[in-house]
Amino acid sequence: MIACQRFDVPDDLVRAFQRDGAVVVKGVVDQAWREVIAAGMELNRKHPTKRTKDYARDDATGERFFHDAATVTANPHYEDYITHSPIGHVAAQMMGLERALAFYVTVFLRSPGTKARTPWHQDQTSWSAAGRDALSVWTSLDPVPEDTALEIVRGSHLWERPLKRPYFEHNHLGGTMEIDGLDGMPIPDFSGADRYSYDIAAWPMEPGDVLVFHGMTVHGGSGDLPVDLGRRSISIQWLGEDARITDPPGGADPDWLPELAEHGLGVGDYPACAMCPVIEPEQPNA
């Protein structure tokens, strides 16, 4: 078990997370941790993993939307942030648990003025882990004005039927996959015609704030940045004790099954291993 810094989340925020499927917690990631993340992003840009993708790239305008997905241990700066900053404690409290399993890390680096928006989706339909206790802790090193923020559909983590899975490639233009074994609901036009049929929330955020959202919370829409503002965001995926490795319909994205197999784990196993460490908060006054 690895001990992380503590951050006591007020009970009303934990209740809001459990009811709505997403909440912002202010001031979790201090300047020192933001510098650690920035160093990690610098290294990540120079040495992307095999899973990196440019979701948008226009050499004429300079627009670039870089994405990567990595294991917790792939980048020493990310690993430090994930295992020792207070975000593991925040994740555990949201799930009502003493500790949380750090699953993996995703990174979204948008150059100033990037137009590409994130398609509406649920994360966990493509994860290689199933379980009710599952969430992401997302933060940005840059300020997030509300009209460019990642939007979430309140209560969607409790929907009985999942959404179809969208395509993320091709400049985020979307389109959905037809997948045998996934009885997916067509994705409503959350940004347009269907917007007012749903309870959609977005929060302005300052560096240091985190957005915590459940693995099944529908989210999307972020982007369309002003010309003078970029967005360097990092999202850590966390699991609870009910997590089990799975091979979801349509295949996992990112697919961690090969790496988990290298740690002796397969479908049906609890994914705790050196690649997916379990984190608990240090004792008070430790």
Ligand SMILES: O=C(O)CCC(=O)C(=O)O
């Ligand atoms: O930052 C974004 O625009 C996308 C974030 C996201 O979709 C995620 O963390 O799952």
